[in-house]
Amino acid sequence: MADTLPIRSSEDIVLVRTAVRKAAIAAKLGLVDQTKLVTAASEIARNTLDYGKGGNVIIERVQAAKPGIRLTFEDRGPGIPNLELALTDGWTSGSGMGLGLSGTRRLMDDFHIASKPGEGTTVIITKWSR
């Protein structure tokens, strides 16, 4: 079961939050974990919109020992030249607070990011139910 949603405007981010919340409840995540996942989705979706010039997110129910939710954010934007720097707390290239990537990583169980300058960025985050 996978849903793909576009991220083209600020209103789309609100729709992503709603869809992720619904998926998190269906996967029986606790309230705090739901909140962490939805907040993380909101942060990454904003990066996709502001820095990646828009893209989409795939919302998937995954199953290992426990069920979980995996979110894959993809954009075809300019990419991130220095990933290590972008993952540092407090670093920002834009008008944000520089918490997007590093803060989001702390909220998630799994966090993967791949980026190629000129080709785009993919961020995959997972939260497992406890």
Added chain:
Amino acid sequence: MDHIPILRMGEFLLITVQVDMHDRLAINLQDNLTEQIVRYNSRGVLIDISSLDVVDSFIGRMLGNIAAMSRVLDAQTVVVGMQPAVAITLVELGLSLPGIRTALNVERGMQILREETARAMGELPEEPDAQPLGGGFDEAV
């Protein structure tokens, strides 16, 4: 289009954020609020976020901007009613809302606003126990 209503209660303005926040909504709120602070000479702004089940860095920044704008216009801001799961998530995200006064509920928030306003008007000492009783207060008046 959605918009966030601002209620006037005496010298304070009350905002209950009940819809999920996006850019245009946030900017409209900032515009309307600053305009009303000036129009009504408001001394304080109380923002109730008890209906928000997510506060991300965008909304956090918006709340910080509102507090800063209000302060420049000589009004205090208190944010009340944050859900426990939101508080946990915000701190783990690394966002501790610097410059934003928070209170557990509307009642305590109103109390803070009344105290702050009284203090600003010189009716209360700077700190609750900054001055010994009977010392210097009469002379200052």
